[in-house]
Amino acid sequence: MNIRQATQRDARIAGNLALLLWPDHTVEELEGEFSELIGDPEAAVFLAFDGEEPAGFSQVQLRHDYVEGTSTSPVGYLEGLFVKEVYRQDGLARELVARAEQWAQDQGCSEFASDCELDNEISLQVHLALGFSEANRIICFTKRIGKAR
Template sequence: MNIRQATKNNARITGELALLLWPDHAAEELEKEFSELTEDPAAAIFLAFDGEEPVGFSQDQLRHDYVEGTSTSPVGYLEGLFVKEACRQEGVARKLVERAEQWAQEKGCSEFASDCELDNEISLRVHLALGFTEANRIVCFTKRIGESR
């Protein structure tokens, strides 16, 4: 398994993998977003290859705002992680996260964080298996203002 940092030339590949994780988005939208992220010094995308076949990615960024459960800034943040089903349970996610942590450390971070939805039990188990500890559980609220009801 080979882990490489994505470049602008990998935007299509990354967008296709991301579409498997976030199917409610448009492929063009994801490709554009990942193309822009590859040029952002506060972001990194890592691709996992089995030979020349892309099998997974991690999207990572530096967060300077408060990150739940941390005490430093910036914090490396795992924004997205995906491994094709045929390659799961082979350490691919671990290698992607380890490379992302190395990148964050090179950027001056001493902490690395992530999140998942409360009902995403698979993601919770993956995070715990990758060495994350649960910092908090929250329920977020929103409401519209300034509109007649």
Template sequence: MKVIRKAEARDLAAVLELAALLWPGHSGEELAEEFGELISDPKAAVFLAFLAGQAVGFAQCQLRQDYVEGTDSSPVGYLEGIYVREACRGQGLARELVRHCEDFARAQGCRQFASDCTLSNTQSLRFHLATGFREAGRIICFVKEL
């Protein structure tokens, strides 16, 4: 049975396990601190997808007040991250997670919903386009040591 619901404090371990798969470069402590706050933040939402009672995917969204590329309103709902275990992909779970995030943003008064991915992440680009996003622009970021 498929269930998608907003994560609660009791779900933190499941969220952290999935978040570590999406962002392996972040420490467990960093993720625990961030998601511990996000789960209780009224301007953010973390949704979990369950199959047969096991958490197999998550999506994190937040309200952004700052400028978001390609938008003309504020606040903007923003898909910060989404992940579904590889063995569970192709069942529409990610699409449903995005829909829950959009519903959350709409309920917060947002008229627009945005996201991003790196230029090299073609899988994410295809996913975003397949779920109704349109490309708003491309950027190249720079840095130099001082």
């Protein structure tokens, strides 16, 4: 398995992998988002390949705002992680996260964080297996105000 940091020519590959994680988008939307991320010095995308076959990705960004459970800034933040089912249980997610962590450390970060939805038990178990510890559980609220009701 080969893992490398994505370049602009990889935006379509990253978009196609991300579509498997976030199917409520289009590949064009995700390709555009990943193209921006790849060009952003405060973000990185790592791609894993089995030969020429894309197998997974990790996406990391620097967060300068408060990150739950941390005490420093910036914090490296795992924004996305996906491994195709056929490549799971082989340590590929661990390698992709290790690359993201190393990138964050190279940017001066001493803390690394992530999140998942409260009901996403698989993601919770993956995070715990990757060495994350749970910092907090929250429920977020919104409401419309003014004339936009």
